Amino acid sequence: MTIQYLHTMVRVADIDASLKFYCDGLGLKEVSRVDSEAGRFTLVFLATPEDVERMGGMPDGVSPTQTDIPMVELTYNWDPEDYAGGRNFGHLAYLVDDIYGAVEHLQSLGVTINRPPRDGRMAFVRSPDGISVELLQKGDALQPKEPWASAENIGTW
Numbered sequence: 001m002t003i004q005y006l007h008t009m010v011r012v013a014d015i016d017a018s019l020k021f022y023c024d025g026l027g028l029k030e031v032s033r034v035d036s037e038a039g040r041f042t043l044v045f046l047a048t049p050e051d052v053e054r055m056g057g058m059p060d061g062v063s064p065t066q067t068d069i070p071m072v073e074l075t076y077n078w079d080p081e082d083y084a085g086g087r088n089f090g091h092l093a094y095l096v097d098d099i100y101g102a103v104e105h106l107q108s109l110g111v112t113i114n115r116p117p118r119d120g121r122m123a124f125v126r127s128p129d130g131i132s133v134e135l136l137q138k139g140d141a142l143q144p145k146e147p148w149a150s151a152e153n154i155g156t157w
Helices: 015-025 049-055 099-108
Strands: 007-012 029-036 041-049 069-075 094-097 113-115 120-126 132-137
Touching: 007 015, 015 041, 015 069, 029 049, 041 049, 041 120, 094 099, 099 113, 099 120, 099 132
Parallel strands: 007 069, 094 132
Antiparallel strands: 029 041, 041 069, 113 120, 120 132
């Protein structure tokens, strides 16, 4: 048996708030959007700019699940539903070039830093729908620095 990662699907309650978090906050790019009138849902596929570039862009007429890049699929159901929790599947994880810059940027957008990068290596935040997102420093951990080195955890991740 062979297996290849395709994407992680996350149900979202507010597509605009979620796109602000994933695109404006984390820097992901929208590579595909499907609106289904019959199913009353919208699917939005997101990937890192580096993965989109590596693929040479999103070819016309190709389904996101036929590509060779990891993605997040946001599923927005048009009829309101309650999506409590979010930790039942674990978390999404992304490498970042500068852990401190990443959390400072997210914090400037009003995102709570649930697990600050005290060690210069790892932080956790949550999306507007309560999905836990892990940020990991690319390469070696950065030197611990304030205010992060002494920052306390907030909530859960």
